[in-house]
Amino acid sequence: MPDNKFDLEDRLFDFAGNVVLFCKELPSDMTGQYYGNQLLRSAGSSALNFGEAQGSNSNRDYINKASISLKELKESRVNLKILSKVDYGKQVIRAELLDELEQLIRIIATIIKNKKQN
Known part of the structure; x- marks a missing residue:
């Protein structure tokens, strides 16, 4: 049976990488930049800071x-929503990024809540 270990750090790195690919396709005007x-x-900061947390x-x-x-994830969410409002970047990719982002926010918020209770 394959090991389907859930790795939040990998998801954060994947998210950051997918954002890089998304941003490469944005218009090079002032708004896009x-x-x-x-x-x-x-x-990127969300992934890097979570990586630091692993070594705390x-x-x-x-x-x-x-x-x-x-x-940082919440800041990313606002940025993506602004880009959605002005219709920058591919809509399908924006929607996928926002979906993953919402999941990551919920997961990390739950982890923080649980750590505070311990």
Whole structure:
């Protein structure tokens, strides 16, 4: 039986990589560059901060870094919604990114909540 281990870190890296590919296709005008750059930074930061959380020395440090990751995911969500409003980027890919993003937000928020209760 194959090992279908759930790896949140891999999902975050995949999300960040897919955002890179999405942003490469955005128009190179001022709007595309501004929101594309913001989205690149926040999506990448969410993955990087969650990676740091994995090496944390305490629950408090883990919660702090995971919370930063969550904040960056929420920023990515706003950027994608703005790009949706102005119809930038491929609609199908935007929808897929937003769906994955909402799932990641819920997962990390639940992890933080559970860590705080322990």
